[in-house]
Amino acid sequence: MRRIGTIKDKETGRALDIVEEDDGSVTFAAGATLDGDGANGQFGGPPCYAPSSYGKPTLDVIGNAGGPGNWFGVVTDGSGDPFVQGKDDPCPGAFVSATSLKLRDKDGHRLPDSSPYKYVDSATVPYIVVPPMIIKGVAGIVMGCRCLVTNTRTGKTVEGVVADAGPRNHLGELSVACAKAIGIPTGGAHQANGGGASAPRIKYQLFPDVAAVVNGVTYPLQPSGGG
Numbered sequence: 001m002r003r004i005g006t007i008k009d010k011e012t013g014r015a016l017d018i019v020e021e022d023d024g025s026v027t028f029a030a031g032a033t034l035d036g037d038g039a040n041g042q043f044g045g046p047p048c049y050a051p052s053s054y055g056k057p058t059l060d061v062i063g064n065a066g067g068p069g070n071w072f073g074v075v076t077d078g079s080g081d082p083f084v085q086g087k088d089d090p091c092p093g094a095f096v097s098a099t100s101l102k103l104r105d106k107d108g109h110r111l112p113d114s115s116p117y118k119y120v121d122s123a124t125v126p127y128i129v130v131p132p133m134i135i136k137g138v139a140g141i142v143m144g145c146r147c148l149v150t151n152t153r154t155g156k157t158v159e160g161v162v163a164d165a166g167p168r169n170h171l172g173e174l175s176v177a178c179a180k181a182i183g184i185p186t187g188g189a190h191q192a193n194g195g196g197a198s199a200p201r202i203k204y205q206l207f208p209d210v211a212a213v214v215n216g217v218t219y220p221l222q223p224s225g226g227g
Helices: 132-137 176-181
Strands: 002-008 015-020 026-035 127-130 145-151 157-165 173-175 197-211
Touching (some): 026 176
């Protein structure tokens, strides 16, 4: 067993250790904040972000994606303007939201950044977000690998995928689908804007170099900087 590092929980000040176990898996216990990124209506759920004119439910409020001249939560074109889903996309009029894990088409070809299908859907796919300390701290590939997430109060566990990279000083973040699967409350009108759980209620275990299989889909292992 080897300690990879420690991140202090912002709410409690508690030091949260990240440990590499003897079997190569990585474990930590932390709280849970919700991440709506990657939700573009791929499987019938709501998109993460949309302009105020959209008029339908979204997982998050548009203010959390930035704004003109400083968009950071949606995919933008060469001019810095958000890509808007077209009439043949899952949620016409919504913005395209991204995850760090990039998917390919059924033939293995790269999808354009503007494709809603390039990213992992928070609304329907259980996934977790990990800080750079984990991605860089182990020899195996983390992005796209298998993970298990357990609510220690209820014993509910769900199998998921590591699909997004988060800030270096935050530990414990998961998709809306993951939160629902283990009984963690989501937000109100915007499910990714609120809810969650305090530290160290949630146990996370991930398996570098082991590709995740979720809902019958095998996810690609993506080396750092790949996709």
